Amino acid sequence: MPSAVDPRHIIDVRSLEMLVCPLTKTRLTLSADHTELISVAARLAFPITKGVPLLSLDEARGVDPEEIKALTQGHS
Template sequence: MSVDPDYLALLVCPISRTPLRLDAERNELISDAARLAYPIREGVPVLLVEAARPLAEQA
């Protein structure tokens, strides 16, 4: 499933208030500023901090 690009442009990270980018391969919205990945379930972005996955640190 994908997210409508117009809809995606309106979404921001609930922590950093910065735009999110789509990782279509993993079906997640990524917040680079907060280093979190928010899941997309059944086409609906779940922008809850409790549901977010921390991004691995890059070496």
């Protein structure tokens, strides 16, 4: 039975330490479901598609503070 997620499409959390928000240059946080990178400072969520973070402002969506809290629940 094939795996639901291709292992090549899983983002390496160690590589996240090198990524910053393109707008604020602050650290990004991986969402609890691992589908987005969150910039708390900019209140933006950047999608992760097939293991590749799309750090373009055109691809980002705005998030409110309550949603940021929910998306990052369990992460420091």
